Amino acid sequence: MRIRTETPADRPAALAVTEAAFAPRASGDRPVEAVLLEQLWVSPAYLPALSLVAEDDGGTLCGYVLTTRAHIGHVPSLGLGPIGVLPARQGQGVGRLLLEESIARAAGLGESSLVLLGSPAFYGRFGFVRADALGVNPPEPAWGADFMIRSLNDAGLPTGNFRYAPPFEAL
Ligand SMILES: CC(C)(COP(=O)(O)OP(=O)(O)OC[C@H]1O[C@@H](n2cnc3c(N)ncnc32)[C@H](O)[C@@H]1OP(=O)(O)O)[C@@H](O)C(=O)NCCC(=O)NCCS
Incomplete structure (x- = not known):
């Protein structure tokens, strides 16, 4: 399995x-995450170096993750997601990679x-921890414990209201 920048x-x-x-289990509706991807790809918040594919040895794309510009108050941060792995390849470490x-x-x-x-x-x-506690x-x-943050350096984290890239707000 190889992780590389998307093209x-x-x-x-x-x-x-x-x-x-x-995929929603009960309906044929398109998942909102797919719509979101299309909007993020054309957003100023899109960061090419943080848009990654997982590709197996046969060249099949098995997983995808996008991380886009976000803010904590006025301080730049990052929002990770959507992240998805092909159902048949889940539980095999692709998401971890x-x-x-x-x-x-x-x-x-x-x-x-x-x-x-x-x-x-x-x-x-x-290393992600509950964000509102910090x-x-x-x-x-209502997101509570599911809303998580990971510091990427030794400096203290900023505090304030987190804002995803604008396409998330339309969801
Ligand atoms: C979540 C996802 C990206 C993880 O990728 P993956 O390749 O399956 O993950 P890995 O194989 O690296 O890790 C598997 C481990 O994570 C756990 N795990 C995966 N998804 C989980 C979830 N939603 N909640 C809790 N644990 C989860 C598995 O139980 C497994 O645990 P184990 O190692 O103790 O057996 C993938 O399962 C997926 O695409 N799920 C559907 C879409 C989704 O929910 N995306 C995330 C939204 S935040």
Whole structure:
């Protein structure tokens, strides 16, 4: 399995992976995460170096993650997601590889923090902790423990209201 920066040619497969990973079980509706991807790709918040694909030895795109510019108050931060792995390839470490590379690259770029919404049981393994306990407030108070942050350096985290890239707000 190889993690690499996405290219424009990857986008149809990245959409397909995201649609499969987030497919609603009961309806045929397109997952909102796929719509979100299309909007983020054309947003000023898009960061090419933090848009990653997982590709297997046969060249099949198995996973995709996008991290985009966000803010804590007026301080730049990052929002990770959507992240998705093909259902048939879940539970085999692909998500771990995508997360670890996202964290390493963001830190290497000098970014200070990475934020996401997800399961503490999974993301806690990668150093993410509940954000509101550190003074970083989610856009939706109800997100509670699922709204998590990871510091990327030794400086203290800023505090304030977290804002994802604008396309998230339309969800
Ligand atoms: C979440 C996701 C990206 C993880 O990728 P993955 O390749 O399956 O993850 P890995 O194989 O690296 O890690 C698997 C471990 O994470 C756990 N895990 C995966 N998704 C989880 C979730 N939503 N909640 C809790 N634990 C989860 C698995 O139980 C497994 O635990 P184990 O190692 O103790 O067996 C993938 O499962 C996926 O695409 N899910 C559907 C879309 C989704 O929910 N995306 C995330 C929204 S925040």
